[in-house]
Amino acid sequence: MIRFEHVTKRYPARGDALRDVNFALVPGEMAFLTGHSGAGKSTVLKLIGLLERPTRGQIRVAGRDLARLSTRRIPYHRREVGMIFQDHRLLVDRTVLDNVSLPLVAAGLGPGEVARRARAALKQVGLLRHEAACPMALSTGEQQRVGIARAIVARPPLLLADEPTGNLDPDLSWEIMDLFARFNQVGVTLLIATHDIALIRSLPYRTLTLSEGRLVGDAAPRRRR
Numbered sequence: 529m530i531r532f533e534h535v536t537k538r539y540p541a542r543g544d545a546l547r548d549v550n551f552a553l554v555p556g557e558m559a560f561l562t563g564h565s566g567a568g569k570s571t572v573l574k575l576i577g578l579l580e581r582p583t584r585g586q587i588r589v590a591g592r593d594l595a596r597l598s599t600r601r602i603p604y605h606r607r608e609v610g611m612i613f614q615d616h617r618l619l620v621d622r623t624v625l626d627n628v629s630l631p632l633v634a635a636g637l638g639p640g641e642v643a644r645r646a647r648a649a650l651k652q653v654g655l656l657r658h659e660a661a662c663p664m665a666l667s668t669g670e671q672q673r674v675g676i677a678r679a680i681v682a683r684p685p686l687l688l689a690d691e692p693t694g695n696l697d698p699d700l701s702w703e704i705m706d707l708f709a710r711f712n713q714v715g716v717t718l719l720i721a722t723h724d725i726a727l728i729r730s731l732p733y734r735t736l737t738l739s740e741g742r743l744v745g746d747a748a749p750r751r752r753r
């Protein structure tokens with residue numbers, strides 16, 4: 529589902545944010561990406577979502593070489609990659625339902641289909657009763673779940689999450705991880721960037737570790753007890 533081969537990313541004025549990074553995730557895998565602040569976690573996710581381009585190396589997602597993707601195919605690629613951010617990036621002047629509908633509206637679906645699918649996504653995250661609310665009226669954990677509903681509404685095979693539990697207390701963090709595990713059980717591939725060591729240690733998933741832009745660790749998933 530994801531393959532990085534000798535990927536280097538240099539930001540002008542900053543230098544190398546990633547250096548010769550190599551790893552692969554098979555379809556249906558769920559993994560953490562960790563490392564200190566500035567290690568390059570968000571950069572890895574942005575490269576996969578085509579929000580940034582590598583300076584060197586090759587990135588393949590779902591078998592496609594991202595460097596060879598035509599401009600016409602980029603919106604299609606973005607719909608296949610659901611992205612979840614710590615600050616959830618919701619539009620505060622739109623309802624919860626409108627926020628979740630956005631990727632489908634952008635994909636050109638008709639209003640009936642958009643509403644049907646957006647409600648199904650809200651139901652999956654347990655927020656159907658808040659569909660008419662404005663995001664600011666919801667708690668932080670609920671806002672994060674709206675962001676997750678928006679990321680899954682187009683049913684992407686790949687979900688990327690950048691510090692999805694960063695603002696949440698432990699109980700809410702568990703709720704979010706539970707949701708991710710449920711998506712994973714139905715075949716979605718997930719890569720979750722986090723520096724929440726307690727969360728990582730308590731869950732059995734594979735963990736990729738970055739330090740100073742290099743991949744320095746790749747711990748296999750532990751067996752569930």
Ligand SMILES: Nc1ncnc2c1ncn2[C@@H]1O[C@H](COP(=O)(O)OP(=O)(O)OP(=O)(O)O)[C@@H](O)[C@H]1O
Nearest residue numbers: 539540542545563564565566567568569570571572
């Ligand atoms: N658009 C940019 N322009 C210049 N430098 C950048 C840009 N984005 C990130 N960087 C730099 O690249 C390095 C890696 O950043 P990145 O955000 O990928 O790290 P991170 O591991 O996600 O950090 P954090 O946990 O703090 O979010 C950092 O030194 C950062 O300052």
